[in-house]
Amino acid sequence: MVDTPLIDKETAADRSAIVRLHNKGEFWKPCPGTTQGYLCCGYQILTPSTGCGMYCKYCILQAYFPYQCQILFDNFDDLEKEVHSKLSNRSEVVRFGTGEFGDSLYSENKTGVARKIAELLEPYPNVIVEFKTKSTNIEPLKTIRKPEKVIIGFSLNTPTMIERMESGTAPLEQRLKTAAQCIEMGFYVAFHFDPMFIYKNWESEYRNVVRNIFKKISDPTRIAWVSMGGFRTMPALKNLLKQKNDHLNLFSGEMITGMDGKLRYFRPLRTALYRAMAQEFEIHYPEITLYLCMESPEIWKDSGMKKRIPDGLVRYLDNRAQVILGAP
Numbered sequence: 001m002v003d004t005p006l007i008d009k010e011t012a013a014d015r016s017a018i019v020r021l022h023n024k025g026e027f028w029k030p031c032p033g034t035t036q037g038y039l040c041c042g043y044q045i046l047t048p049s050t051g052c053g054m055y056c057k058y059c060i061l062q063a064y065f066p067y068q069c070q071i072l073f074d075n076f077d078d079l080e081k082e083v084h085s086k087l088s089n090r091s092e093v094v095r096f097g098t099g100e101f102g103d104s105l106y107s108e109n110k111t112g113v114a115r116k117i118a119e120l121l122e123p124y125p126n127v128i129v130e131f132k133t134k135s136t137n138i139e140p141l142k143t144i145r146k147p148e149k150v151i152i153g154f155s156l157n158t159p160t161m162i163e164r165m166e167s168g169t170a171p172l173e174q175r176l177k178t179a180a181q182c183i184e185m186g187f188y189v190a191f192h193f194d195p196m197f198i199y200k201n202w203e204s205e206y207r208n209v210v211r212n213i214f215k216k217i218s219d220p221t222r223i224a225w226v227s228m229g230g231f232r233t234m235p236a237l238k239n240l241l242k243q244k245n246d247h248l249n250l251f252s253g254e255m256i257t258g259m260d261g262k263l264r265y266f267r268p269l270r271t272a273l274y275r276a277m278a279q280e281f282e283i284h285y286p287e288i289t290l291y292l293c294m295e296s297p298e299i300w301k302d303s304g305m306k307k308r309i310p311d312g313l314v315r316y317l318d319n320r321a322q323v324i325l326g327a328p
């Protein structure tokens with residue numbers, strides 16, 4: 001994706017640095033979770049930039065890119081052309097996100113890309129976009145003209161795991177408070193419990209996070225959707241953290257290698273995670289659009305989630321997006 005990255009060593013190691021580069025490849029790619037027996041949500045990924053100034057121990061980007069700095073692609077006009085051209089013959093719902101290779105909002109004050117993407121997609125009545133973040137950086141989004149077509153997605157975890165795994169990110173209470181502010185600003189919000197971890201007290205602590213959502217969000221109809229995914233990763237991350245002797249917290253649980261080559265929790269553990277969360281959401285707001293990220297049909301069934309997707313996961317989320325966009 002990136003043109004020969006002539007990044008000096010010091011800058012490459014600096015997560016706060018933003019380097020401008022030219023992207024010769026495509027900016028729009030479908031979510032890669034389409035193969036290997038796991039159900040994909042049909043998300044479309046736009047990548048105007050990569051990286052993030054925070055640091056999550058489980059972040060795969062540290063093993064994926066040979067540099068830790070942020071990259072801002074300087075040819076946004078090519079992204080615009082590509083999007084206009086590909087959208088010109090699509091009338092069905094398209095759900096975009098920009099958070100696959102970095103945090104969508106962390107550096108928004110400096111880059112402005114979220115606002116540019118919102119503006120680019122604004123004229124398309126069938127298109128919705130989600131900006132995923134672990135920050136509280138919503139101030140720059142005030143200028144977005146149609147916030148009702150934009151979802152601000154907050155990645156959530158328990159305070160224990162945020163403290164242990166997500167350095168430099170906003171505390172849980174602040175993320176939830178910011179989500180409530182987003183709704184006041186006219187946005188929809190989403191919540192992503194991904195990755196979820198198995199540890200002592202996981203169940204009561206994750207259930208507590210769900211309770212907290214409904215204490216802070218007074219109008220749950222403004223929650224676009226909620227996703228869940230147990231911790232899973234490529235073995236390359238384990239090897240990398242092992243070199244730093246920093247792998248034990250993450251990989252001490254029982255894990256198997258899945259059909260996609262990723263390490264993940266045993267099936268009964270994943271089922272227990274999702275079942276507990278689904279029960280808790282049903283107590284507070286049974287109408288919630290709740291889905292699993294890249295899970296097998298067996299896990300959907302075992303965790304009691306299958307009933308949510310009689311027409312498949314993609315249709316389930318497209319229908320929700322259609323409601324948000326205003327059904328024709």
Ligand code: SF4
Binds near residue numbers: 052054055058103134
């Ligand atoms: S916020 Fe996202 S992109 Fe940034 S370090 Fe954490 S997982 Fe990686």
